[in-house]
Each structure stands twice: as structure tokens, then as C-alpha cells.
Amino acid sequence: MSFTILFFAFVAIVCIQIAYYLTFLFSFSIKRAEVRLKKHIPLSVIICAKNEAENLQKNLPSILEQDYSNFEIVLVNDSSSDETLEVMKRFKELHDNIKIVDAKPIEAFWGNKKYALTLGIKASKNNFLVFTDADCRPNSNKWLQYMSSKFSNQKAIVLGYGAYAKKRFSLLNSLIRFETVVTALQYFSYANLGLPYMGVGRNMAYRKELFFNNSGFNGHMAIKSGDDDLFINEVADKGNTTICTSEESFTTSEPKTSFKDWILQKRRHVSTSSLYKSNHQILLGLFYVSQLFFLVLGIMLLLLGHNWTWVVSLIVLRYIVLLTSFGFAAKKLNEVGLIFITPFLELFLISTQLSIFIANLISTPKHWK
Template sequence: MTLTLVLFYAFIAVVSVQIIYYLSFLFSFGLKSPETRLKKQIPISIIVCAKNEAENLKKNIPSLLNQDYSSFEIVLVNDSSFDDTLEIMEDFAANNSQVKVVDVKVSEAFWGNKKYALTLGIKASSYDTLVFTDADCTPASNQWLAHISSQFSNEKSIVLGYGAYAKKKFSLLNKLIRFETVMTALQYFSYAKMEIPYMGVGRNLAYKKEVFFNNCGFNSHMALKSGDDDLFINEVANATNTALCFSKESFTISEPKHSFKSWILQKRRHVSTAKYYKAKHKLLLGLFYLTQLSFWILGGIFIYLGVLLPWIAALIALRFLIQWICFGFTAKKLEETDLILLLPLLEISLITSQLSIFIANLISKPTHWK
């Protein structure tokens, strides 16, 4: 058997695996409609942990206070900031009885560790249902809490939401950031629908307080600088206790990074926790990325060599068709339709970025959450 045939059969296998993934994503999440029926409102504690976020707090806390919801509090956690973050928090607390402030002092044992600050915020919260977001996030509507809380039930104690990024015109970086966000959401929503949840995002995440304490909080990974959202959910989520909330009213919107360097540093920190996921999740995620990368490499080799082109073209077209259908339904649901036509360009850009992040993390580890 010649090398060309070996590579051709390998390409068939890669395309087949990619098609299986995208069909699974399409039928588990892409074609699903969000649950928009609102239920009885339960008391909620919103936890916002901030480090040097004075300006973002001034801009975004009013949208949290403006939620059309009967019973909630906002726990603002100052994680040893050295700007005006604490003063801004105390101003909100002085003028709003729904706001309480937790001031976390520098700790030698937990310096720069967001999980320690979050733990103190959770302990200070008054209610059994916790909703998490970041200081740079704003809810897409004043129905955010109502939609998130409606997904809780006797069986569902974790709710995974969607944290979008604000759109910027004429910015390829902005489109790349939003594309990566959609692809990540497509996967964690799909796997949760297939009863193998593996992560959530701290920009829009909710769970019962008992889930936190029954798991001993972040104890097993407190020494890691990241993972307060994805690694924690990887530990506690299972086939029966996890619900999704992806109605457009339930989104949060964050300000994206403005430079490629700062975005890469942010992703390096996030990616560094993936090796601590459960083995089945690492296998599923790793195989998806490996076949993505192999699709572009092997496809490029065959096009460059100019051999078996009709077969190669058919396989490439089939894979792109199914991917476009899956991504198109998802992008429409998550209000990111401007990304659909740029899918091939954004995908190869993201794969290249992820490869560089993987290599960079092998060389050195990112430190501190802010």
C-alpha cells in the first residue's frame, strides 16, 4: 500500500469522525429550541468577584439591580483590589439594600487566587441559589435572572448559561473571539444535552449552594489559579443534575479583549485547566481538536500534491456542508449570524491559535487570575 493511499484512508477516517461530531452537536443542541416558559421565582444570590474593576462595576452593576425579579441580592466580592473597586462597591451597598460587600484581604496562602475570594462570597450569601457573573458582564435583558432561575428543579441543581461578547465592526480579532465562544458553547451545551456535561463559563453560571458545599467547594483544585467555573462544573455536573439556559434574554454580554496578545494570555489561563478534566472529557475534546487539525493538514497536502482531487473535494465539501449546517443553526440561536460566512477562515485561525497556546503552556504556565 502506497503512502498516498494510507494518507487517503486516514483522511476518510478524519472526515468521518468530524461528521459524527457535528451531526451529534446538530441533533443534541443545534436543532433544539430554548425553554422560555418562566416559573415561580426563587430567591437568588448573584455573586460578582472583582479585582481592579472599578469602571466595569460602575457600568454594569446597575443592570444587575434593574433585574425584573422578586427576590435577589448582589454579593460584591473585592479580591484585594488596589484601584477604587472597594469604594465603588461600598457606594452601591450604601444606596441599595440588595447589595452586600465582602472585602477579601491579601492572603499569603491564597494570594492571587480567585477561588478563595469566591468561596468567601458564597459563604456570605443569604440564599440557596447562586448565580455567577463577572464585573465586565452585563445581562442582555432585565429577564436574565427569571430565565436562569426557571431552569432549576428538584432534579436540576446546575444551570449552564451563555456568555456572549460584544460585537465590534471591522475587527477580525473580535470575530475570532466570538467564534471561539460559539464553538465552546456548542460543545458544552451539546455534551450536556447528551448527558455528559463537562464545563460552564463563569460569566453566566448558576448552581445550588449545596452543590458547592457537598463538593467541599474548590478544595481539590484550590492551588490552581483557574478553573473556578469549568473545572468545578467538570467535578460536580452529571447526567441528571445539569440544565441549560440559552434563550436570548438569558445571555450575558462581556467586553472582549482588544489585542491578540491579551486574548492569547486569557485563553492560556483557561486552557491550562483542561488537563484536569475527567478522562472521558479529555478524550472527546482531544479527538475533536485532533481531527480538526488533521482535516486541514491532510486536506492541504492532497490539494498541494494534486492527487485524488475529485475524492478529496467531495470529502471536504461534505464535511463543510454538515459543519455549516450545525454552526449555522447554533450561530442563529446565539445571535452570531455574521460569523457563518467566515467559518473556514475563523476555524483555521482558531486551530492555529489553539496550537500556539498549547505549545506556550508546555513551555511556561500562566499565573494569577488578574
Template sequence: MIVLNALFYTFITVVIIQLLYYSIFSQFILLNHYPQKQKNIAVSVLVCAKNEAKNLKEFIPLILDQDYPSFELVLINDCSNDETLAVMKSFQATNNNIKIVDVKPIEAFWGNKKYALTLGIKASSNNFLLFTDADCKPLSKNWIKEMSSHFTNKKRIVLGYGAYRKGKGFLNKLIRFETLLTAIQCFSYAKIGMPYMAVGRNLAYRKETFFEARGFMNHMNVRSGDDDLFVNQIADATNTTICISKDSFTESIPKHSLSEWITQKKRHVSTAKYYKLKHKLILGLFYVSQILFWILSLILLMALFNWKIVLGLILVRFIVQYIIIGMSAKKLNEKDLLIFLPVVELFLIVSQMAIFISNNTSKHNRWK
């Protein structure tokens, strides 16, 4: 009885913590998109590609077709061994706003995307930089216009939403739910003045800001993190803003197998331990409270200990979660994920734990 009492009060504490977190996430719901005045600033769009010939053929035309008066497209070939460079040159032959940076293997930086990106940034002609991936496409012709319109004298970093293409199967729902939850957290914390990460599929910042921060030098030895670690290093309440206009969204091709997705997530998760301490504590507490919520719910319900109160708290937590995530999903065009919410949440918790354990027992050195 003493143990169950302790678990019961721990459960109440966990539910309160969860509700406090979802109150923070509600900031994303309150975040409105106010049309920004078009600035027509010169923008450099950077795409770093490693063995992405097929995707480049499909997605480069969508970038070149942007409704924006002044932009260059910097294509970075990161030591590819397929037709990536040839594809880049074929587009350059018919478009005078394309610049190619052909990165050669250097032993000290072999397999390091940050080195390739640094060369691309140095080669770019403009101070305003917009990044996306080679397997990623803008969902409208106004992508550059929307993202660049959020730059101001103070706002030097613009966080955008990078979605994954909708498809069939549970894995697709899992990938998109994890992306949705990450975006809700990322944007909510940025809204309250605590930006901590970004995704390179849709991110913009000033070139001068990059060099003022010494680029990626503080974490060049970490193979991943050209997006989240860099933003974690330099972003604050005054220099960071958010763009959530649907015209600003990008869309990537999700992994087609669970093993591929896990490999990708292992690389992404490996950077979290380099975040600032306050961010690690905040993110870690949320994850731990998620685990405890599920475990304690199961134990207390199976023991029928104060089951009416326990069930009531479970329902309150799920109702709040559905409201916050539901309204956020509507903003980000991900409403179809709601019916899978409890299942994908539980599976994501378990998979993240497995990835965390795996990352502490193995090393990953290359971005491709």
C-alpha cells in the same frame, strides 16, 4: 503512491470522525427553549471583581434593574488596588440588597479567585446562586428570572450563554467564534448527558451543591477553573440543565489586542488537563481531527491524488459544518460570523496549538 494511499484513507477516516462530532453538535440545534414557570425563588447574584471599578459603574445598575422579586447582589472585592471597593460601597449606600465581601490578601491564597469566590458564597444569604463577571452584563431585565426558572429538585446546575460584545476587526470575530464553538460543544454534550464545563460569565448552581462537593478544594491549587473545573467535577446527566433563552444571555467586553486574548486563553486552556479523562479524550480527538483535516486536505489536493473524491469530502464536511454552526449561531445571535468560518477556524486551530505549547513551557499563577 503507498504513502498517498495511506494518507487518503486516513483522510476519509478523519472526515468520518468530524461528521460524527458534528452529529453530536447538532443536538444543540434540536434543543428548544421551552418557557419555564417562574419560581420566584430567592437568588444571590455573585460578582467577583479585581480592579474593575470602571466596569462595575456600568454594569451593576443593569443587575440591580433586574425584573425579579427577591434577589441579593454579593459584590466580592478581591484585593483590588483601584477604586473597586469605593464603587461597591457607593452602590450599597443606596441599595439595601447589596452585600460586600472585602477579601484581604492571604499568602496561601494570594491571587486565587477561588478563595475570594468561596468567601462570597459563604456570605450569600440564599441557596440559589447565579454568577457573572465584573466586565459582564445581562442582556435583558429577565436574566435572573430565566436562569433561576430552570432549577428543579433534580437540576442543581444551570448552564447559560456568555457572549462577547460585537465589534470591528478580525480579533473580535476570532474571540466570538471561539466562544460560539465552545458553547456549541458545551451545550451539545450536556444535552446528551455528558456536561463537562461551564463559563463563569453565566452560571448558576445551588449553594448546598457547592459545599457537598467541598467547594473548590479538589483543585484549589489550580489558579483557574472556578467555573469549568468545578462543573467538570460535579456535573452529570441528572443534575445539569441548559438555559438558552435570549433573555438569559450575558455579554462581556472582549480583549482589544491579540496578546491580551492569548494571555486570557492560556489561563483558560491550562485547566483542560485537569478534566476527567473521558472529556480530555473526546475534546482532544475533535481537535486532532480538525488539524488532520486541514493538513491532509492540503497535501492530497496539491498532489492531485483522487482529487475529485477528496474535494467532494471536503465539501461535504464544510456543508455540514456550515449548517450546524449556522443554525447554532442563529440561536445565539452570532450569525455574522458565518462568512468568516474557514478563516477563523484555521486561525483558531493554529493559535490553540501555540497556546498549548506555551502552556507546557511556562507557568501562570494569577487570575489577574
């Protein structure tokens, strides 16, 4: 009887997983990106940097060279201890569309990126804001054209894609990129379904008036992380949010090079999810739990030899649907090389996510950087 219960539980889990991946497939993976470039609206590009002198030197030129007629760059120095501020000043001397905000540390907001970002948003002169990080570079000189084209009278939030640079023969790099595609597959799909729940600060945009009309980051200022996902989770809805998935609109960042640094980064990101709206927590939680139980129950049933032909058939069916959904998304996001090792990367990622969840129960990361 217990074997039968385990088997039917496995069947239910497989059905849940297939339902998720079919939803992702039809809501995002196979949909074509719409391209309708519009008149250049005034933009403010906001970059908050902490100890990013080298990255600013390398990546700022690609933003300054954007094929866009009306934009400023607001550089926010978040209490850096290196030459970040000096690099900003050197760029400002050469370009009159750069504005610098030097965020001094104060006790109430020590180590809080949201405070520095708020100062940058207040200093910006335009109502349409585009956000990226100092370690990001646009994929093309039409990045701002594509991102701004998604704004309309109704759409006040644009969710973009922030990729990570590819490193050959690196398991960590493949895992980081796989996790990035899986995350994008979810938040783009949910946004298309009218349930936007997050964005990534490496590449997103919204109206300044939306920020101030919702009291900025005040609802979660005490949380060090979440300047991107928590804010979007709070203010985004079916009517005001859209996505931008044209390859020309992507940004690319340098990924972490050690498991320790990546795990710490993911711990900061995961620590904010408990503050998401309850319906988002349920959807995301069920997806992860069903992934975990798919592996656990599948392995158990195979080892026990119970209905193994049905178990194998269900496993194969689930992976066909997974690879189809992930494959189309990976192609759209220029990560085709990951498709062939998806089952292995998924297993590794689920194990890593479980360890991160346990670690965050014990202690929560304190600083954004």
C-alpha cells in the same frame, strides 16, 4: 501505497469530524429553547471583582434593575488596587440588597480567585447562586427569571451563555466571538447528551449546598484558573445539570482588544483542561486533533494531486455539515454574521490553539488576572 494510506486516513478524519458536527447539530443546534418561567425563588448573585471599578459602575445598574422580586447581590472585592471597593460601597449605600465581601490577600491563596469566591459564597444568604463577572451585563431585565426557571428538584446546575460585544471591522473580535460560539456549541451539546463538562463564570448558576457538599474548590484550589469549568467538571452529571439558551438569559462582556491579552486569557482557560475527567479529555482532544489533521491531510493530498476529486468532495461535505451545525447554533446565539467567514476563522483558531498548547507546555499562567 503511502498516498493511499494518507487518503484513507483523511477519509477517517472526515468521518470523525462529520460525526461530531452531526452530534452537535441534533443535540443542540436545532433544538428550541424551552421557556417556562416560574415563581421567583430567592437568589444570590455573586460577582467577584479585581480592579473593576469602571466596569462595576457601568454594569451593576443592569443587574440591580432585574425584574425579579427576591435577590441579593454579593460583591466580592478581590484585593483590588483601584477604587473597586469604594464603588461597591457607593452602590451599597443606595441599595439594601447589596452585600460586600472584602477579601484580604493572604499568603496561602495569593492571587487566587477561588479563595475570594468561596468567601462570597459563604456570605450569601440564599441556596440558589447565580454567577457573573464585573465586565458582564445581562441582555435583558429578565436574566434572573430565565436562569432561575431552570432549577428543579433534580437540576442543581444551570449553564448559561456569556457572549462578547460585537466590534465592527475587527478580526480579533470576530475570532473571539467565533471561539465563544464553538465552545458553547460543545458544552451545551455535551450537557444535552448527559456529559456536562464545563460552564463559563460569566453566566452560570448552581445550588450552594452542591458547592459545600462537594468541598467547594478544595480539589483544585492550587490551580489559579478553573473556578467555573473545573468545578462544573467535578460535580456535574447527567441528572443534575441543565442549560439555559433563551436570548433573554445571555450576558455580554467586553472582549479583549489586543491579541496578546486574548492569548493570555485563553492560555489560562486551556491550562485547566488537562484536569478534566478522562472521558471529557478524550472527546475534546479527538475533536481538536481531527480538526488539525483534516487541514493538514487535506492540504497535503491536494498538493500531491492524489484522488483530488474525492478529496475535494470530502472537504465540501465536511464544510456543509460544519456550516449547517454552526449556522443553526450561531443563529440561536445571535451570531449570524460569523457564518459567512467560518472557514477562515476556523483555520485561524486552529492555528492559535496549537500555539497556545505549545506555549502552555513551556510555562503555565500563574494568576487569574
